[in-house]
Amino acid sequence: MVKHVKCKSALSVSKLPGLDWALNPYRGCAHGCLYCYVQDVTGFALDRPWGSAVEAKVNIAHQLKAELAKGVKGVVGVGTVTDPYQPAEAELELARSCLALLKRYDARTSILTKSDLVARDLDLLGGWEGVEVGVSVGCPDDAAASVLEPGAPSPSRRFAALAMLSEAGVDTYLMAAPIVPSASGSDSALADLVRRAFESGVKRVMWDGLNPKPVASQRMVAAVPTLKADLETARSGAWSSRVRIRLSEECGRRGLDLVDAF
Ligand code: SF4
Secondary structure: OEEEEOOOOOEEEOOOOOOOEEEOOEEOOOOOOOOOOHHHHHOOOOOOOOOOOEEEEOOHHHHHHHHHHOOOOOEEEEOOOOOOOOOOHHHHOHHHHHHHHHHHOOOEEEEEEOOHHHHHHHHHHOOOOOEEEEEEOOOOOHHHHHHHOOOOOOHHHHHHHHHHHHHOOOEEEEEEOOOOHHHHOOHHHHHHHHHHHHHOOOOEEEEOOOOOOHHHHHHHHHHOOOHHHHHHHHOOHHHHHHHHHHHHHHHHHHOOEEEEOO
């Protein structure tokens, strides 16, 4: 059930590196990833199961237009808190309306999503020099990902969307995050992630480990008790260094840049 709400402003100042502004058409996220730490950071809907509460800011494009008309300098990050391509976006087209405005006002734009719905907007994204699109896949195996990310489109669908965007000339990258030790931390899974990124035509891979924040950790262990060991492993600097080295080797072999996330 998506609740329709109104926002007072579309853009907020971003504290993320490389982004000046944040634009989030939705609060909450139907993708319901077990490891998601949005509730830890925002305190949103703590009394409800994660994935069940989504708010759509139905007037966001109207607000954005007024803000862009006043002049906005810098890079606008779309989907800095929750995914801009919610399932409801297929019908509501809030992200799409905002992207059309950002393109019209020539605003540099960086999109991050875990949904292949982004490929719907190829007509806007193709030929737009000021946009980049990151697609998140932290675990390349569809079956394992369906446990960790129960409401999200499969990794196969996400890689297919990346390939479509790259083929159309859009500046794309893979957000290889989070790497979950038991699901995607093996050498073969890391190699598979980078291979499929390469085959999808991206120029770079950004990566991040698992952030064991309290609400997210509790959710993970409640859903899959064996993930407790993953959380302990992910706290280790040695594990993180090993993952980074393996990704770096794989990216190096394929001529891709590896970037540390945020
Ligand atoms: S897609 Fe992103 S915002 Fe949505 S639940 Fe997953 S990690 Fe959280």
